[in-house]
Amino acid sequence: MYGQTVYYREYGEPHEVLTVERREVAEPGPGEIVAEMACRPINPSDWIPIRGAYRHRTSLPGIPGYEGVGTVVRVGPDVPPDMLGKRVLPLRGEGTWQQYVKTSASLAVPVPDFVPDSDASRLYINPLTAWVVCKMLLGNGRPDRYYLLVNACSSAIGRIFAQWAAVFGYRLIAVIRKAEHRQELLRLGAWQVVDSSQTDLREAVLDLTNGRGADAAIDSIGGSDGYRLAQAVRRCGLFLSIGLLSGIQVDWQRIGTKLGVEGKLFHLRHWVASASDDAWQSAFTQLFALYRQKQLDLGKPAASFTLSEAAQAVRAAEQSGGKVLLI
Template structure:
C-alpha cells in the first residue's frame, strides 16, 4: 500500500516548497503502530521551520505536522490489538501531515473516541505548552500577574482560560479589538491593544509601576524585547516562539534588566520528561478539555492533503479561527 504524505525538500515559502508524494508502508517494529490520520491543525510552529528559521537543527527532507488525531489501523507484535480502532494522538515521531503515521506505542496518547476530531487534533502543542509553562515553569498562583503577547492566538486563548482555572491575573496583549471580549470572558483581567496603546506604560499603570511577575513572549524581535522591560525585578521573562522571525535582543535584556530569562521549547520538555509523566500530563489536559474547562476551536476551514497550497493561503489570510488538514474521516 502507498501512503500519501507532504514533504519539504528545501527551505522557502511553505506554499511553494511543500509537495504531495507517496511512499510504501513498511513493516511495523514490535512496539509500533500505524495511525490513519483524521485531522491535523496547521500551527505557526509547523510552518516556521519550513522557511529555514531553524535550519541549524532541521534536516531535510521533512514531513511537517507536530500534532493531529487519527485512528489506530495496525499494531506491532508487542502492542495490544485492543488499540485497533482507538482514536489517538501519534506524537514525537514522524510528521503528522500524511495519510498514515508510524509511531512508537509510548508516544501514542489515547483520546475519547466520542471527542470531536477537530477538538482532539488540537490537544498537543498549545494546551500542553500552556499547562506546563503555567504549572511547572512559572508555578503560577492566584497572587501572580502575567503579561502575554499575541494573546489573540490559539495559544493565547488557552492562557486566558488557565488564568481563570488557576486564578492568576492576566494582562493580554493583542493587535486589535477582535479578541477582546472573548479573552475577557475566558479569564483575562485586562486586554491591551498594542496598535493604539503603549504596552510598557499601560503595564506599569496596571501594576502600580511595579511590573508584572512574569511575561510570556511568542513574537520575538523588538516587540518581545520591549515586553521584557515590563517585568518587575527578578521576575520571569519566557519566550515561546518567533512569530516575527527574529530573536529578542538578549544582550539588551541582560544588560538593562534584572529579569530571569527562559526559552521554552516543548521538545526539550518532552526529552527530559519520563513517558509516565508525559502521559499523565496529557490526561490532565484531556480531562480539562473534556470537562469544558478549556475550550478549543470546534470548527475551522478544512482541506485535504492535496489542497495544502489553499490551506496555507487560508492560514496566511489571518482570518479568525483555525485551519485543518483532513484525512479520510
C-alpha cells in the same frame, strides 16, 4: 498498503516546494503502531521548517506536521492487539501530514470519546506548551495577585492562557493589537486587556498593577515587541520567550542588564525529550480532564482542506486569524 504523503524536498515557500506523493507504508516494528490520520491542524511550527529556519536539526526530504489524530490500523509485535481501532494522537513519530503515521505505541495518546477529532488534533502543541509553562511558573503556588503578561494573546495559545487564569490563579494582562479581540479574551478569563497599538504598554501595565509591574511575561513575538513586553515586568521578574513570530530575537543582554529581568527560552521539544512516558501520558490525562470540565475551549476551526491541498492550506493558515485543519 499505500497512502498520500506531503513532502518538501527543498527549502522554500510552502506553495512552491510542497508535493503530495503516493508512498508505501512500512510495517510497524516491535512496539510500534500505524494510525490512519483523520485530522491535523496547521501551526507556524509546521511551516517554519519548510522555509529552512531549522536546517541545523531538519533533513531533506521532510514530511511536515507535529500533531493530529487518527485511528490505529496496524500494530507491531509486542503491541496489545486491542489497540486496533482506537483513536490516538500518534505523536513524536513521523510527520503527520500523511495518510498513515507510524509511531511508538507507548507514546501514542489514547483519545477519549468525548473529544471530537477537530479538537483532539489540536491538543498537543499549544495546550501542552501552556500547561507546562503554567506548571513551571505556578506549579508550587504563588501569592495572591500574580500578574502574568502575555502578548499576541488573540492567538490560539493566548486564548488558552486566558482560560487557565482561573485554573492556576493568576491575573492575566492580555496584550493585543486589534480591539476586536478584547471582549472575547475577557470572556475567556483575562483580567485586563491592553491594546498596544493604542497605548504605551509599560505605562498601562504599571497603572494596572499599582506601579509594581508584571511578575512574569510570556513572549511569542520577539524583537522590539518582546523587549517592550519585558519593560513592563517588575525587576527580578521573569521574561519567558516561547515563540518568534517576528523572526527576530529579543535583546537578551538588555533585558538582563538594563531591565534587571530574568530572561529564559522555552522550547516544548526540550520538555518532551526529558519527560518519561508516564509524565507524557499524565500531562494529556490532565489536558483531557480540563477539556471535559470546559476549562479548555479550543475554538472553532477557520477552515478545512484535504491533504492534497496542503500548499493552499498553508497559505490560508498564514492569512487566517483562526486554525486551519488538514483532513
